[in-house]
Amino acid sequence: MENVERFTTTRLYPDGHEESGEAALISEHNLNIIINEQPVYTLVCTKNDLKELVVGRLLTDGFIEKADDINNIYFCKYKYEASVFLKSDIAWEETTVKVPTCCTGNRTFVSNAKEHVLHRLPDYEWKQEWVFSLAEEFKNGAKIHDMTGASHICILAREGKTLFVTEDIGRHNAIDKAIGYALLNQIPLSECMLFTSGRVPVDMVEKVIAAGVPVLVSKSVPTVQSVELAKEYNLTLICRAWPDRCEIPE
Numbered sequence: 001m002e003n004v005e006r007f008t009t010t011r012l013y014p015d016g017h018e019e020s021g022e023a024a025l026i027s028e029h030n031l032n033i034i035i036n037e038q039p040v041y042t043l044v045c046t047k048n049d050l051k052e053l054v055v056g057r058l059l060t061d062g063f064i065e066k067a068d069d070i071n072n073i074y075f076c077k078y079k080y081e082a083s084v085f086l087k088s089d090i091a092w093e094e095t096t097v098k099v100p101t102c103c104t105g106n107r108t109f110v111s112n113a114k115e116h117v118l119h120r121l122p123d124y125e126w127k128q129e130w131v132f133s134l135a136e137e138f139k140n141g142a143k144i145h146d147m148t149g150a151s152h153i154c155i156l157a158r159e160g161k162t163l164f165v166t167e168d169i170g171r172h173n174a175i176d177k178a179i180g181y182a183l184l185n186q187i188p189l190s191e192c193m194l195f196t197s198g199r200v201p202v203d204m205v206e207k208v209i210a211a212g213v214p215v216l217v218s219k220s221v222p223t224v225q226s227v228e229l230a231k232e233y234n235l236t237l238i239c240r241a242w243p244d245r246c247e248i249p250e
Contacts, residue, residue, distance in 0.1 A: 003027050003046045004147050026150040026169055035063065035084045038092055042107045046144065046151065047079060049166050049177045054082050056180030060207040062116035063090065067183045090114075106170065118206065121234040124214035126193065128246075130160035131217055134195040136243045138219060142167050145197075154178040155195040156187075163187060171198030172207065179211045189213050200239065202226045209233045217241045222249060 009021045026046065033041040033054060045053060054073060058064045064086065071085040095111040134155055144151040144167045151167040154174035164181045168174040175196060182189050193215040194208060200218045202225040208216045209229070215236040222230075222239050227249040230237040240247045 001143065001147070003029075003048060003144050003151075024147040026144060026148045028169060030080060032081045033057070033084065034081065036086055036090055037083075038090070039109055040111075041109070043170075043173065044106055045170060045173045046168050048144075048168075049181070050075065050079055050082065052166065052177040052180035052184060053168070053173055054084060054180065055183050056176030056178070056211075058084065059179060059183055060176060060210045062112055062114070062210065067186070106172070116210070118209050118233055119212075120232075121209065121212065121214050122190070123234065124190075124236065126215050126236065127160065130157065130193060131238055131241055131246055132243055133157075133160050134162070134193065134217055135219070135241045135246070137162055137165070138195060138197065139243060153195075153197040156182055157193045157195065158187065158191055163192075171196055172204060174198075175204060175207055179207070179213070193217060195219075195241070199223075200226050200237065202229055205229045205235060205237070209235055217246070 003026060004024050005027055006022055006024050009023045011019050011021045028044050029047040031043045031045055051073060064070060069087055071087050074083045090112055091114060092110045095108055134157055137155055138153060142153050142165055145153055151169060152171035152174045153167050155162055156164040156178040164178055166174055166177040168177060178194055182192060189212045192213050194213055195217040197219050199220040200222040202223060205226040217238045219241055222237055238246050238248055
């Protein structure tokens with residue numbers, strides 16, 4: 001796989017003996033995203049589902065509202081650069097280079113001067129069995145994670161049916177890939193659930209609310225701020241989701 005390379009290793013043990021081994025390591029890919037000829041992002045990601053990543057990031061950062069807002073996306077030969085042309089002009093403003101809680105070296109150089117407003121999500125009826133089904137699906141793993149143990153997984157589902165499974169070195173990127181897939185395939189995000197393998201900080205909750213997804217499920221835990229934001233915008237946040245149990249912060 002292009003996202004994985006194998007290396008020989010030396011294993012050390014407490015009794016002092018050594019032995020040779022082999023490890024599969026995940027590869028970091030740098031993707032520069034240019035919007036309307038303006039460099040905007042450098043994302044550290046894995047090299048799968050890059051179009052979905054770009055489209056998802058455009059939506060969750062407020063550059064677009066629907067896939068039709070994009071005129072074209074062009075990738076260079078080796079996929080180190082994505083040039084995006086939107087149907088509308090963007091008013092740019094300088095921004096402080098930031099590293100969100102995504103555990104990668106993602107950078108943002110400029111942002112959209114238009115205020116990115118979050119909207120309260122409508123009530124959504126979900127079923128417990130959908131959550132446990134997703135937890136079981138996650139337990140089955142995914143290719144990169146199975147080989148390296150180093151990727152985050154995000155599952156896109158609708159009414160308990162898994163529609164898309166994606167992986168990335170960063171959990172925010174994985175969320176964006178799943179959102180981008182839904183947008184590109186005209187799947188109503190208002191009818192979807194997302195399952196993430198990572199902990200849930202406030203900026204991840206902001207992404208999900210911005211996309212209009214009513215339910216976010218995590219194998220891991222939220223922060224205080226993410227729980228508060230989810231309540232404010234009516235996002236159902238389900239955590240510590242396993243095949244036999246889950247928790248909903250009150």
